[in-house]
Amino acid sequence: MRPKFIIGGFLILAAVIYLIVSSTQASAEYFMTVDEVHAEGENAIGKTLRVSGAVIGDTIQYNPQTLTLTFEVAHVTGDNSEIEAQGGLAEVLHQAVTDPTRSRLKVIYNGVKPDLLTNEAQAIMTGRLEADGVFYAEELLLKCPTRYEEAVPEQAG
């Protein structure tokens, strides 16, 4: 009876490997910075991307009737240790927004405008880059680093 079990085990193993490989290919999301999106150019079009950037407050436009939200994000590094070295996320986001030479990416999102979408927030967007160079976000996460960051209380005034 042993060969049957070995064959059965291999069948399950093969099925699991197939499921993992095909599902990984079908749903992989590539983390990219704004610079990397521009560097990839044509290659980035069509893939599911996860892009992080600093929200530029002046560019936010929202139409509550059509629920269309457009804004631009500026490039920030994706490397955590680099962020720490440059003085923390809040500082990095501030520099990104105030530096006019940074590369930018235009984003269109259809949906309700999130409360946290403000100037110098970090936007983490999942979606696709289309041929018009606009990033169509399907999912939009926002982080405001100033909020829970300070480990030591401000001094009593």
Next chain:
Amino acid sequence: MLAEIGFGVLVFTFFLTLYTLGAALYGEWKRLDAVVESARQAMLLTWPLLTLSALTLIYLLVNNSYQVSFVYEVTSRSMPAYLKATALWGGQAGSLVFWAWLMSAFTSLVALRKWERDRELLPWVLVVAAVTLAFFLSLIVFFENPFLRYWQTAEGDIIRAVFQPARTLPFIPSDGRGLNPLLRHPGMIIHPPMLYLGFVSFVIPYAFAMAALITNRSDDRWIHLTRRWTLWAWLFLSLGLVLGGRWAYDVLGWGGYWAWDPVEIAAFMPWLTGTAFLHSVMIQEKRGMFKQWNMILIILTYALVIFGTFLTRSGVLSSVHAFAQSAIGPMFFGFIALTFFSSVGLLIYRWESLKADVEIKSLFSRESLFLFNNLLFMSVLVVCFWGVLFPLLSELFTNQKVTVGPPFYERATAPLFAALMFLMGAAPLSTWGSASARTIGRALWKPAVAAALVTVVLFFTYSRNGIALIGFFLIALVLFVTLYEFWRAVRARRKAHRENIFSAFWNLFGRNRRRYGGYVVHISMMLMAIGILGIELFQKETQGTLALHQSLVLDGYRLEYRDIARFPAPDSREVTRAVVNVYQGERYLGQLYPRIDYYPEAKQNMTIPGQRPTLRDDLYVLLVDWEPASASGATFKVYVNPLVNWLWLGSLLFFVGILIAAWPERERRTES
């Protein structure tokens, strides 16, 4: 003063745990009963000590002692007292104290009861528990101390230390930062302790397993002793998962309950191995097989429990659950590697003595179906593990960070869950030992035909979605088989004992708690599956900005925006509450009150949905935005989540099923 006491007690308990470890090892080695007994007494002492330390911390939390940094981080003056007390597990340091406290409570319980009867195994159980407890206490004492206080130096800097450093003054912030508003929910108050109860109770069967390996007892004594521990552990872990889902559904406001977030998966993985373990130990008890496999499962469960605690607490993966980055990551990895490799080494050393008593014979026997059940649970585990590891691996090897989202898990696990459901239908009808495809087919065809009929009816009346129909077929199959099993057993009892149908049903549970409790759990899992299929496949949503008296329409419902009001709540929240009339066609169904709670101190909004739960669906309305003085009015997001309430109903029945299975059985010697 109190902070020093709390910390001092922790340090003392740490050394006491090390003593337990040393004394138990030395006493067993030299065969000195008195030394082993002293180890036991020392372990029994850890629980009152840790209780004292935890109570000290709770006292500091409740009494606004903001000079203590942990208190400052997780509470604030405006929080009600019960939330301040439960903030114990709202931050990393406190939750580690809570973990250690549970660990010492469970170990004491084991060491107190039936010491003489299990004298052979228990010293080694103490050793394993003491190693675990000592590890957690060392994390608290050396890395994540909840009793650190703020001190101001002459230069004006704020530093943290337990004891007053030279040339500093105490620094007392006037108010704390407060618990993240998202966590201020009844579900969040009991979700972490449930999960921790489950995590920690799995340490006990692991400790007994290691004790059995060390003492070279190859029988099922350790399984027998820990059978109910395992069931309780599984119950708590499952409840922790369900409560977490319910919390997400009520609070996070995306109309879902499970996002395949790495931290959710971290809690799900020990559940998978634990579930496989629950099933396969039965084979060892009945047939003397799978002994090595059960050891592997419990070792994996233990490693995953520690890994799960690590993931939830280290911030190594970004998620809604992650707290700040912390230094304890490498410690956790070291500990997991140490315990995992020494357990596996021990298992390899005893491999030969754990050979099965009988060979597995037939591919269709019950033991074989249990084996496939185990392989499938392991497959789901592998999928989950891959999903968590893949981003780290891809970054390591290709320098390009790639993640996989929920679609990966859904696509890869759905066929595996379907296969598990099929086994859930087939296994109760199978027989031990030798069986053939024909015997099982003969038992299975009637319920399969009945399930197919249900599926055909659903095809014409409910949905033509292929995946849904496969799912409903399997659900119906399992339900028919399980109900048939009940009916068969009740009928047999009525004949044999001349009982009426109700007492026959009742006595059935008394006779074989684990089997029929298990069947109730199977039924509850199918109810949950109905809910999961409903929300995953048929969820509908719409959104829109409405002026007063305008309506949104979704799936036969019409929602009319009637009113909005803004008022302060007692705990300093600013509540904005909308009134929405719900109609189905022309019929008025009632009002819903979606609202936004604004927490000024955290500067954060919390969106609380208005829900109208029925068995058919759950109408789920969110107030996402409103503008006080403009004609555009308020923006709503509306979900219709079909069948989702079966998920919550199923989890209640699940609880009942486990209670039946885990209820202490009266020691009866009449039947053998």
